[in-house]
Amino acid sequence: MSVVARPAEAANLPYKAPPPIFHARCLACWVLVGVAALVAASFATLDLRWSQFFSVESMQRMGRFAGELLSPATEAKFLARLAAASLETLAMSAVGTLLAAAFGLLLAVPASRGHAGDRALARAPTRLLLNALRSIPELVSAALLVVSAGLGPFAGTLALAAHTTGVLGRLFAEAIENAPPGPGFALRAAGVGEARVFLYATLPQVAPQLLSYTLYRWENNIRAAAVLGVVGAGGLGQMLAFHMGLFQMGETSSILIAMMLLVALVDVGSYLLRRALAR
């Protein structure tokens, strides 16, 4: 009955080789190989003109660009137009977001299942529509809308509204589905109709969340509105495309500075607002 100490369980564990770096069941290794292959294929198939990019000529052009960019245009008349375009960009983003919030809410109701017994027949098709709206970038819809709404900020506003409707509609629908069901049940049990259940039980509960989603998208939309104009849809982008097309680098530089200021302003504003709301 004597216990025999086995040598393998001595103080030091026996020497074991580390696992091999690559083995057939290592998922991460295969993913890594795949990623490397994708990157290699990308560089191989694109006709990238590095020689041209690093050529003396293009370096000189870059240098000249950079030099001219350092001397922004500051004539009073131009600055007035710049301010107007900045305001136009802000207005585009605000109206686009507002429209999107309205349409998003309208579409979020059929896109959500109000209660467990709700058959929600419109849920799948509405969600498909929201996804389609969401997956077309603002710039593409702006380029399409310029055809029917003409050049100018209106096309850009509608494009922002279309994309943002998709985004907000989906977020709103999630918020509505996740709202606590208690108050709604109480009203429903008292025989109140679905429309009023939504208005008096669901909407008040999710309103703060909807508001914060909308503000967040507005922030994104100001950024988007600044460049939308490149396809002719108004705001700072349209000015940028115009002056850059004419190689007026002084004006271009002022417009770029205005864009950056606008975005920085929005960043600071939303940071302060968030901090105020969090308190």
Add this chain to the structure above:
Amino acid sequence: MSAVALPRPELRDPAWARRVFGASVAAVLLVPLLVATEFRPWVLVEPDNLKVTLRFLGDFLPPKVDPEFLALVAREAWRTVAIATAGIALALVLAIPLTLASSAALSVSALAGRMHALPFALRQSVRGLLIVLRSVPELVWALVFVRVVGLGPTAGVLAIALTYSGMLGKVYGEILESGEAHPATALLRNGAGRLQAFFYGLLPTNAAELTSYTVYRWECAIRSSAVLGFVGAGGLGMQMDMSMKMFNGSEVSTMLLAFIFLVWLADLASAALRRALG
């Protein structure tokens, strides 16, 4: 017994004054906004515009599906993915050194309390560079590079590389600094170099988060590389722009469908990758 005749319950709103005031303030604010955006929905249904729109939209159905055109769309879709992938690869080449240079988690002088002035200034200036890279939209970089290297994918790759290096660098820095700092500081205190501390202290605990953010950004880059085509940087967007300028609705609708499919596919791939690695 006679009570004061109250109006019907739905007409009794204790907050009506506030509501009317709020609504009128909103209206007063909204009018200048609508004027500034030239908000005239009726232009959409003016006969001239409507004719053009309807003809263009009518062309959308059926989408163009002849094999030659589909092959072109497939090639351009691959170029869109390739521009995004190459752009992200170059962005990583730029972002990783900038992250290492800007991360306070790898500071040796901060071990003894406050960071010294010189390394502090260096880190802040690298962060400033990242902010500048990030705050210029990729579309603007693309416009600049199209003028320097000409139309084609080079401009798109460079634009994505610059903007995304700013985004990646900033978020990588945040991830590294918010993670568990103990292993790295222990290594640094015991005389390990900064790179060793990074590879053995920071990377193992943060690798999943870093990878998942990179994959997410790759997905975003695919979306934006399709858009960059509109300013001449190659890929699906460039073809779409050309077809739109020729009012060729059936080609546009095929490419829109291809684009939606591509984004959906990238979404799936990125979700699967993140699940596998996370």
